[in-house]
Amino acid sequence: MAVTTRRADAQRNITAILTAAAECLSRDPAVSTSEIAKAAGVGRVTLYGHFPSRAELVDAVFVQAIATGEETLGQVDLTGDPREALTRLIASSWHLVDQYRALLIAAQDALPPGRVRDLHADPMARVERLLERGRSEGVFRTDLPTSWLVSVMHNVMHGAATEIQAGRITSDEAAPYITATLLAAFTPPE
Amino acid sequence: MAVTTRRADAQRNITAILTAAAECLSRDPAVSTSEIAKAAGVGRVTLYGHFPSRAELVDAVFVQAIATGEETLGQVDLTGDPREALTRLIASSWHLVDQYRALLIAAQDALPPGRVRDLHADPMARVERLLERGRSEGVFRTDLPTSWLVSVMHNVMHGAATEIQAGRITSDEAAPYITATLLAAFTPPE
DNA sequence: GGTAACTCGTACACTGGTGTTCGACAAGAG
DNA sequence: CTCTTGTCGAACACCAGTGTACGAGTTACC
Numbered sequence: 001m002a003v004t005t006r007r008a009d010a011q012r013n014i015t016a017i018l019t020a021a022a023e024c025l026s027r028d029p030a031v032s033t034s035e036i037a038k039a040a041g042v043g044r045v046t047l048y049g050h051f052p053s054r055a056e057l058v059d060a061v062f063v064q065a066i067a068t069g070e071e072t073l074g075q076v077d078l079t080g081d082p083r084e085a086l087t088r089l090i091a092s093s094w095h096l097v098d099q100y101r102a103l104l105i106a107a108q109d110a111l112p113p114g115r116v117r118d119l120h121a122d123p124m125a126r127v128e129r130l131l132e133r134g135r136s137e138g139v140f141r142t143d144l145p146t147s148w149l150v151s152v153m154h155n156v157m158h159g160a161a162t163e164i165q166a167g168r169i170t171s172d173e174a175a176p177y178i179t180a181t182l183l184a185a186f187t188p189p190e
Numbered sequence: 191m192a193v194t195t196r197r198a199d200a201q202r203n204i205t206a207i208l209t210a211a212a213e214c215l216s217r218d219p220a221v222s223t224s225e226i227a228k229a230a231g232v233g234r235v236t237l238y239g240h241f242p243s244r245a246e247l248v249d250a251v252f253v254q255a256i257a258t259g260e261e262t263l264g265q266v267d268l269t270g271d272p273r274e275a276l277t278r279l280i281a282s283s284w285h286l287v288d289q290y291r292a293l294l295i296a297a298q299d300a301l302p303p304g305r306v307r308d309l310h311a312d313p314m315a316r317v318e319r320l321l322e323r324g325r326s327e328g329v330f331r332t333d334l335p336t337s338w339l340v341s342v343m344h345n346v347m348h349g350a351a352t353e354i355q356a357g358r359i360t361s362d363e364a365a366p367y368i369t370a371t372l373l374a375a376f377t378p379p380e
Numbered sequence: 381g382g383t384a385a386c387t388c389g390t391a392c393a394c395t396g397g398t399g400t401t402c403g404a405c406a407a408g409a410g
Numbered sequence: 411c412t413c414t415t416g417t418c419g420a421a422c423a424c425c426a427g428t429g430t431a432c433g434a435g436t437t438a439c440c
Contacts, residue, residue: 006416007407007409007414007415008408008409009407009408009415009416009417010415010417013416032396032397033397043417044399044418045401045418045419045420046418048398048399048400049417052399053399054397054398054399145359147359148371151350152346152349154349155345155349155352156345158345159341159342163337163338168337168341169335169338180379181334181342182375184331184376185374187374189374196385196386197437197439199385199386199438222426223427223429224427233387234429235387235388235389235430236386238428238429238430244427
């Protein structure tokens, strides 16, 4: 986009809308554009002036969320013992999962099918790489496909987010629970 | 409800609506009442004659689904080695989870909060009982709360349903994958 | 066969969202 | 200072769903 030609206040509003949308969508995946505009301190018309449709706004927010998530995850040390690396990765990523839970739902029913998965490609690849390494070193099981293990990790983390929201576990317990569960699940049988 | 006073054709329509709704909601959690009525071969007005609102219809369908599920699960032999009992339980329940996936979503955003969980109490208790027994026999881990283990089981099964729908695993692979994963995850550490 | 129960289609009122149009106004860029 | 760019609120058209009202027609039950 020709951001350079944009006037300063326009640019300011765009980022205001983006951050407001991120916050609103993370609370309620079905927020109306009106509420997002209001939260951004901007008229609804202005919002539509920058984002042609609700879907494109959600997409932009989602892309941004993935980007900042990637930044965090990129700093995690994935070298050394794969089990310890996985522990570190869980500690960082489960928080993101918890945070962007509702946003993911919003993306899933506002964006065309496949789009969500495409944007998840990078973070997914990171997990896959670590799991593959662990498998080749005999630390993680190889009797199940890597994609399945990734799915299990994903779902257990989401489950933890649900449990927290329901008040059945605390935020502090989540990471250790997830770690204990996944390390056991990924250990080779016998 | 005074089913006895109902005329025969009315009773027929009610069950037709119920089964049609079950099928439609299992495909798309957001189907309109019009489509359900159409699928049941009934006018929309007739539907509203029997179910005062969409929510009550969804509730009725959900109650029915739970009931038939309970019937299936009730026949599973949960005695003997807890690990083998769990394997049998997974074989029966994961299919139900897969089948009623969309219906659950429909229930979650049409029914008052807590209602879904209330109706799940029985199937949940069955799982808990088995896990508790396994724990007391030293076969399942006790370093994590039972409720967490139930949650993990739930989420892994739902994940499998997602993977199937995405075409990444086949229907046949699901049960063995889930079993292998959960048995490992539930095994006491060390 | 009469009657009460039920069904049907059409039509309507209502709700809550999306996206657009208009014209007046404000603010940044050069 | 001027002109372009952007903003604003109000209004509008539109869509899709829910739930209701009516009146004519049909079906089961006794």
